[in-house]
Amino acid sequence: MSRIITRRRFLIGATMTASALGLSGCDAIVESDRTKSVLKIAEGFSMKTQRFLLGDDALAREFTEADLSPVFRANGTSMPDNPQYLDWMNRQFSTWKLEVGGLVDKPMQLSLAELKALPARTQITRHDCVEGWSAIGKWTGVPLGALLKTAGLKPEARYIVFHCADEYEKTLDGSGWYYESIDLVDAFHPQTILAHTMNGRDLEVAHGAPLRLRVERQLGYKQAKYLTRIEAVADLGRLYGGGGGFWEDRGYEWYAGI
Amino acid sequence: MATIDAGAATGRIVIYRHSLLVRLSHWVNVFCMTVLLFSGLQIFNAHPALYWGQYGADNDPSFISMEAVEDGDKAKGLTHVGSLTFDTTGFLGLSEVDGEASARGFPDWLTIPSYQDLATGRRWHFFFAWLFVINGFIYLAYGLFSRHLRRDILPAGSELAPAHIGHEIVNHARLRFPKGAEARHYNTLQKLTYAAVIFLLLPLMILTGLTMSPGFNAVAPWLLDVFGGRQSARTIHFLTAFSLTAFVVVHVAMVILSGVFNNLRSMITGYYAIEQEDRQ
Numbered sequence: 013m014s015r016i017i018t019r020r021r022f023l024i025g026a027t028m029t030a031s032a033l034g035l036s037g038c039d040a041i042v043e044s045d046r047t048k049s050v051l052k053i054a055e056g057f058s059m060k061t062q063r064f065l066l067g068d069d070a071l072a073r074e075f076t077e078a079d080l081s082p083v084f085r086a087n088g089t090s091m092p093d094n095p096q097y098l099d100w101m102n103r104q105f106s107t108w109k110l111e112v113g114g115l116v117d118k119p120m121q122l123s124l125a126e127l128k129a130l131p132a133r134t135q136i137t138r139h140d141c142v143e144g145w146s147a148i149g150k151w152t153g154v155p156l157g158a159l160l161k162t163a164g165l166k167p168e169a170r171y172i173v174f175h176c177a178d179e180y181e182k183t184l185d186g187s188g189w190y191y192e193s194i195d196l197v198d199a200f201h202p203q204t205i206l207a208h209t210m211n212g213r214d215l216e217v218a219h220g221a222p223l224r225l226r227v228e229r230q231l232g233y234k235q236a237k238y239l240t241r242i243e244a245v246a247d248l249g250r251l252y253g254g255g256g257g258f259w260e261d262r263g264y265e266w267y268a269g270i
Numbered sequence: 271m272a273t274i275d276a277g278a279a280t281g282r283i284v285i286y287r288h289s290l291l292v293r294l295s296h297w298v299n300v301f302c303m304t305v306l307l308f309s310g311l312q313i314f315n316a317h318p319a320l321y322w323g324q325y326g327a328d329n330d331p332s333f334i335s336m337e338a339v340e341d342g343d344k345a346k347g348l349t350h351v352g353s354l355t356f357d358t359t360g361f362l363g364l365s366e367v368d369g370e371a372s373a374r375g376f377p378d379w380l381t382i383p384s385y386q387d388l389a390t391g392r393r394w395h396f397f398f399a400w401l402f403v404i405n406g407f408i409y410l411a412y413g414l415f416s417r418h419l420r421r422d423i424l425p426a427g428s429e430l431a432p433a434h435i436g437h438e439i440v441n442h443a444r445l446r447f448p449k450g451a452e453a454r455h456y457n458t459l460q461k462l463t464y465a466a467v468i469f470l471l472l473p474l475m476i477l478t479g480l481t482m483s484p485g486f487n488a489v490a491p492w493l494l495d496v497f498g499g500r501q502s503a504r505t506i507h508f509l510t511a512f513s514l515t516a517f518v519v520v521h522v523a524m525v526i527l528s529g530v531f532n533n534l535r536s537m538i539t540g541y542y543a544i545e546q547e548d549r550q
Binding site for chain 2: 048050053055057065066071072079081084138140141142259264
């Protein structure tokens with residue numbers, strides 16, 4: 013076979029591969045575990061690069077009152093339907109308590125009134141949904157770092173997990189409860205707060221009353237709503253699906269800085 | 271007339287046109303940009319609306335959006351651009367998936383994966399974005415070091431004379447492609463187009479992409495000011511992707527019109543055949 017025909021065949025082959033890809037009829041490739049594990053490399057790469065460039069304390073952009081979204085879209089659950097939550101809600105969250113536990117020296121339980129009495133930080137920041145939209149809101153809440161210092165993290169604590177009163181997906185095994193996690197860099201970041209107030213008013217139910225997390229350098233699904241319990245852990249593998257969050261267990265990145 | 275080499279006897283000579291690195295980075299780019307476009311459309315489909323400014327969501331005015339609406343007992347796909355509305359049923363807003371009309375921005379044959387799956391679309395997008403950026407840096411470093419950019423891509427002053435460019439436009443419109451010595455180099459229109467892609471559109475894609483990252487916003491808040499906000503950056507990202515797609519369509523058309531086999535061979539093996547100038 014002459015060389016030129018070999019090349020011609022190569023060209024045809026290359027063109028066909030390119031057009032097959034263009035048709036994106038390659039869902040089999042998309043679904044292979046091998047492909048998924050290779051693609052996952054990018055998440056670690058993005059996180060390491062961003063953390064390297066960020067340092068620990070670079071701040072998210074803060075805006076002014078003039079920049080506030082006229083309507084802040086509520087997303088995910090807008091009304092948890094479990095009886096316990098409804099009971100708390102009906103009592104204006106006066107019986108609700110935030111539990112701080114796991115790998116801490118002093119486990120704590122704080123009422124909403126106690127949380128509101130603690131020194132707070134107010135910040136006007138942009139909330140970015142993974143879907144692509146953004147909304148700007150004003151958040152007031154307790155810096156998570158201060159709370160963790162009071163509770164005293166044990167040396168083996170590596171992540172902070174946020175448990176929520178929100179069964180987002182009804183399942184028989186209870187794997188559909190919303191939860192989230194961040195590492196200590198973000199937990200002690202000055203803008204990471206447990207917000208009880210939004211746009212100057214008590215946090216609304218649709219936005220996660222009575223308490224939600226704000227981690228301003230990451231996407232919306234990290235901003236867990238309806239908090240009930242904060243747990244310091246050494247690793248994330250044993251919780252729920254092992255991914256470190258409700259959406260993480262369903263394929264989304266744990267590091268949601270991008 | 272003096273012949274250049276033995277090949278001239280048959281009216282054509284073969285030159286080595288593209289270095290190995292240019293060829294490799296070209297094809298890696300083809301692969302990356304293909305995946306980036308189709309996974310990008312998957313991501314777009316998660317919220318098929320574009321805004322201008324720092325914020326933008328359902329209750330804010332969008333200037334491009336797609337939606338499916340009820341139309342009697344059927345549904346239709348609408349695309350809004352500013353105050354204009356177009357019926358794009360079957361393509362944008364509403365298209366068939368396995369024979370069933372489904373509400374989705376772009377149709378399933380334009381997205382990775384074909385079905386709605388934002389998480390997977392993002393994984394593909396960011397993996398190939400990294401590959402694309404690394405490939406781009408290698409190309410630029412090589413281009414500067416080997417003088418490829420200066421020699422082959424940046425037009426010389428004389429090439430930018432209006433008369434020269436006018437002449438080339440006329441030749442292009444008539445599909446008359448250079449022969450002989452002129453065919454050894456890119457013509458000015460090619461140089462300007464490639465330079466715009468390399469130095470304007472592709473960097474714009476990367477920068478607007480980074481501006482959408484809340485993490486990167488904390489690294490480089492000034493990018494938000496450059497593009498006028500995250501939602502503006504998202505819109506520019508989309509429009510630039512559209513421009514790049516238009517470039518690829520024209521690029522491929524020119525490749526076909528000016529000798530598909532010769533062009534493809536040169537970008538694969540490096541060797542390009544040049545027709546001698548017409549003899550008077």
